[in-house]
Amino acid sequence: MSRLELKNLNKTFTPKVIPVKDISLAVEDGEVLSLLGPSGCGKSTILRMIAGLEQPTRGQVLIGDRDVTFKRPGDRNIAMVFQSYALYPHLNVRENLRAGLKLKKVPTDEIEKRITEVSGILGLDDLMQRKPGQLSGGQRQRVAVGRALVRRSDVFLLDEPLSNLDALLREHVRADLKQIFSVQKAPVVYVTHDQTEAMTLSTRVAVLNNGYLQQLDAPERIYDRPANQFVAGFVGSPQMNLLTLPCQGNYALLGDFKIRLPDLPTVPPQIVLGLRPEHLQLAETEAAATVKGGVFLVENLGMHNLVSIKVANAQSDPIILRTLLPPEHWSNRELAFTIPPNETHWFDVQSGDSLVRRS
Structure with a gap:
């Protein structure tokens, strides 16, 4: 061969x-x-x-x-x-x-x-x-x-x-x-x-x-x-959420939720956050450290529903997050999520390159 x-x-x-x-x-x-x-x-x-x-x-x-x-x-x-x-x-x-x-x-x-x-x-x-x-x-x-x-x-x-x-x-x-x-x-x-x-x-x-x-x-x-x-x-279906967010200090702002940035040489004014729909987790309690939003679209995929959520108190244009949920969870019109830090992806706004190289 x-x-x-x-x-x-x-x-x-x-x-x-x-x-x-x-x-x-x-x-x-x-x-x-x-x-x-x-x-x-x-x-x-x-x-x-x-x-x-x-x-x-x-x-x-x-x-x-x-x-x-x-x-x-x-x-x-x-x-x-x-x-x-x-x-x-x-x-x-x-x-x-x-x-x-x-x-x-x-x-x-x-x-x-x-x-x-x-x-x-x-x-x-x-x-x-x-x-x-x-x-x-x-x-x-x-x-x-x-x-x-x-x-x-x-x-x-x-x-x-x-x-x-x-x-x-x-x-x-x-x-x-x-x-x-x-x-x-x-x-x-x-x-x-x-x-x-x-x-x-x-x-x-x-x-x-x-x-x-x-x-x-x-x-x-x-x-x-x-x-x-x-x-x-x-790559990925449903497609990864890619959100352009403003930065403040060492945090990216997603509605009222602050997401800690990775270690960067300099903090840019904006950054692109990537989140796969399957990695968003329903918050167990109404804690302050959650992303809240209203459900405005539900797509039935069989075992899961693809739920689109408009993030509350977004700083700019409406921010839409999509997540996969079992059918019994989407009936609530308001949902709160936590974001696992090890499941976040960060990209440069201008070049699109990943800012964090994972081993």
Whole structure:
């Protein structure tokens, strides 16, 4: 197997259109790296440059010890699964799995051996004689993944492979993919805008925005220790509360509640406080050290309600906090909360960078 490495990768279409800006990262054997970000952040362009479908303006693509930056896609020994299934409609499942290997002139007995192995992993044994039109969306996607796996490539690339599936089917196929990735050892690069896919499937996540790499880390660190305000707001559902608050002395002011600031070289006039909805805690008593507010919106999420609260006595424009509560707690129109100090995130108002680096 081979390590994948990108060195200072850049893609420029016009002086004003630069979808990828000096991206450097590596994907080790057996690692699943998700490229996560909103539409237009550059993730698919990076994947296409790895595949050889786009040429970089600057930088290198290395697979193992080979520089493949300007090699043709067929000379890179990669396998790619597209957003569309891209199956041959006139061929059955077995023939679709076999097609790429026949073009590479792999011996027949080796082809059958690989198909048998992959079919067992993906649960395709009972579908071998069916054509794509006779398969469900999830089955077709498994065949598309199988066609990539039989090639035993140095690198696997997946470009939003679940986006065409409905929510329930997406959950099932996502579980299938996680099992598949765990048994193969080649580097996997998975492009998605769906944070659930990225967090559940990945060894590491690269969060991208506007062509720049915002943070490259393990999923749990992306969630618990966001490097900046963009990562904090993009990763997490419901979205993190991000509040711009005035500072007074060593405190940030949230309504009548003072929140002690972290140790900073200088105290800014304003600061951005990040609080995940699940970390706000209902106050057990009406103590002074609580955030109080009125409920004005309740969204039923099943096990929890997402409750929006307008903070009382806010110093500026209305401040809205969202929190997750069991259904029995939201009936009160006025609520009081405490904020656990170890669950706060602090960001610079101008740069958006985190002001506290957690270990």
